[in-house]
Amino acid sequence: MRKSEISSAEIARLAGVSRSTVSRVVNNYSNVPPDTREKVMNVIREHRYVPNLSAQVLAGKGTRTIGLFMIEPEQVSRDILSNMMLVSVIEHASLREYCVLTSIIRDTSDEEAVRALKDIFYQRRIDGGIFIGAANEEPLIEELIAEGYIVGVVDQRLPGREEPNRVVVNFDNDYGMMLAVDFLHSLNHREIGIVTGDMKRSSGPTKYAGFEEAMKLRDLPVNGDWVIPGGFHESDGYEAMKSFLASDKRLPTAIIMANDSVAFGAIRAMRERGIDVPWDISVIGFDDHELSSRFQPPLTTIKVDFGVMMRELAEAVIVHIEDEEAGRFEYTVRSELVVRESCRKLQPWNAQRKG
Amino acid sequence: MRKSEISSAEIARLAGVSRSTVSRVVNNYSNVPPDTREKVMNVIREHRYVPNLSAQVLAGKGTRTIGLFMIEPEQVSRDILSNMMLVSVIEHASLREYCVLTSIIRDTSDEEAVRALKDIFYQRRIDGGIFIGAANEEPLIEELIAEGYIVGVVDQRLPGREEPNRVVVNFDNDYGMMLAVDFLHSLNHREIGIVTGDMKRSSGPTKYAGFEEAMKLRDLPVNGDWVIPGGFHESDGYEAMKSFLASDKRLPTAIIMANDSVAFGAIRAMRERGIDVPWDISVIGFDDHELSSRFQPPLTTIKVDFGVMMRELAEAVIVHIEDEEAGRFEYTVRSELVVRESCRKLQPWNAQRKG
């Protein structure tokens, strides 16, 4: 029924050669004379012959497939970013003639789900996997690495030990936080708070560490009251800010948000209490969400090129698949400051908020 | 190196039986006595044996894989919706123990890209494919169907002819448009415009048809001036409305938007001209975007459950894969009206705008 289900044996028969010769032609072996090659190629073209991947795999080739796994997608990002990451991986893989098998794992403590995911590696013999939103030291990932699979992750600290099959890309969160703090500092802010992301996941820990580091470098105190535990969603930002405001603690003059979605939510909560951004408080986001430029007020943010990031990760994973000897890999994506209208310059004398 | 790369032959040897018996156990054949089954199962569990899918495929089984293809993703939707659709398909497939191979095709007139996509079917022998954002009568899809592959599409009219391997889900755009028009009508609007989606793609044509139909049913005139060609993005809405406003045509009293993103953009353009929603004009969107409830003004919209829609589509594709005899399939997802604050009730006497 299906047109293209023609075997190399059939091609061989039609071209009047042996199957070995067809295979040699298909795989570009040098020891086949031009006229024979042409003869075989004609038959191949005419019948649109394409080798059956399953057979190739069985005969020892790779699957040319990488897995793309989103861990607890609800906890990481429902929005455009993960979509862009997906597209970026797929398109780069496609360039290298790889395919992408996508899956989701909602709960890494669900043994059955973990088992199902590992079976994708075992059954399907995929060449490698990329994980988005994984916690640090996620057992699932550690096990896969230990078992010899090539795994790419985003935004995790590398362990000290050498592990040639672990591939990492990071945002330069330290640098990004430095940009944010420096910018606020240049606007005479000294009282800077943060709504953190999920501290167990993704960029949560590294962003917070970067924040502390940057504050320290500029001799600014980190006030525990202003370290507001959040998450990565609009609703997290809203809830975090709402409960902070309800606590009647003194406001900082500026707050850095785990990402732009969180900023949207936090600003919404502030607006409900009559707090104006940037007049009453300055806000900096992270990521440069598609809607940030159109938000009211347009959001100043630290922009990260997720497309480039995921492309680099995909490339690195593929390199490691194709070259067992490829060494340790770590790539860091620079971020940049995008200035819009959510931050206000303070006069030096009111850099400290009264009561 | 990789733990789990154990063959059934090895399992057979360890269990002291033949490979056939192992196969029978794995595939739950009835003619194997309980004690033998248990003996084999123990070895399987101990060694975490998982059959090699490539070998199974070669031996005649399906790949248990469906393709999910996003056509010209930039033209359809960069936002949360396609992400939700993806997640929904993956999760349902996963339930049925299928995997999802994701790919993208940016330009359906790029022959090489089309060829690459078809090769996914040919080489990898995937059992079926789902296309998001395909144009009506897209040749690529028509060819695949003609070649016997099972294909699922969204929001397309079914051709009259019987095609057992074409699976379709539709939003009920007629019904949705009827809801929108009726709601506006109940608010005394009679001058209703529309910013259309891409008229060549996705729900563009069906939404417009539904609009005309609904207007006709309520005896409302469709004014060509107020049929504003748009697209599916924020920027499309912005540009469409901007150029409409620049044309100095008279405004309708209400506009229905191709989707919520378009509404965001159009409202932005209106705001720039000092036009207030809903005071000066009422707006209804489509989709119920995640941000619609938090938009200023909160957007009245026609909500469609994309999750359910894609789940049904995935299920239907799988049913057709597993049962050659499964008949024609078409599923329609009901939409519902979500009333927020972007529509205003008109007094009967100003239902027609002056000059």
Next chain:
DNA sequence: CTGCGGCGTGAACGCGCGTTTATGCTACCT
């Protein structure tokens, strides 16, 4: 003319599995 090296090619094997066919065994009936 014989021997040998190189090149083009086909036959044969193995990859891991499902399936079909054949075989050995037990139990029962005549």
Next chain:
DNA sequence: AGGTAGCATAAACGCGCGTTCACGCCGCAG
């Protein structure tokens, strides 16, 4: 006791491909 039905299991084949090995041919040197 002989025959047979039925069941548990092993042996064998094929799926489509890559690859190794061996064979046959040709040309060249001895």
